């Protein structure tokens with residue numbers, strides 16, 4: 001048995017086990033509040049230098065994370081897309097998107113996480129991925145993207161700076177392009193955005209057609225479009 005939290009669809013004692021799974025997820029996600037204590041880019045890089053080896057293992061314990069990412073990719077990525085994965089970490093979303101898209105670019109502030117993403121891309125023999133160690137703020141792509149993905153990066157951004165980060169993502173997109181965000185919920189853990197904050201921050205950056213999907217107790221997918229005429 002490799003997962004401590006079994007998939008809810010497979011459980012015989014679902015009614016008893018479901019609330020326990022929910023409690024475990026809430027307890028785990030509240031632990032991620034620790035990222036609030038990281039005051040600078042350097043601190044984030046140091047944090048992931050230490051955490052990188054256990055990073056994928058921690059998420060592997062909850063199938064909800066992987067299913068959530070799969071749903072995000074299903075909702076956002078299409079065959080001919082050029083996709084940017086912002087704060088790609090060890091490349092989980094990058095490689096999933098690459099199985100579907102024309103090309104995926106993954107960027108991350110942490111060179112250590114990018115190293116692991118490179119290993120993952122090599123492991124799956126993907127030839128349509130590129131990776132770069134860069135912050136969102138320093139990244140300046142030559143071409144814009146059809147889709148921008150970002151999973152669990154926003155809690156690292158101070159609340160006041162989130163609209164600016166979404167503005168970068170807006171500029172990375174072609175007019176008409178779609179952003180897909182995956183993370184947890186401010187209603188469950190304070191370092192994430194509440195529903196209202198997601199809408200406010202994305203609207204402030206110029207996005208339209210915002211959709212929010214709450215899934216698997218603690219997770220949230222948000223989709224929004226850069227208007228065609230801007």
Ligand SMILES: C[S@@+](CC[C@H](N)C(=O)[O-])C[C@H]1O[C@@H](n2cnc3c(N)ncnc32)[C@H](O)[C@@H]1O
Pocket residue numbers: 044045048086087088089090091092093107108109110113134135136137150151152153156157
């Ligand atoms: C919680 S991890 C998520 C990684 C991956 N997206 C996932 O879902 O597994 C957050 C990642 O965001 C990166 N990050 C934080 N601030 C960033 C920034 N300003 N620009 C680019 N990456 C950033 C961190 O280095 C880290 O790898």
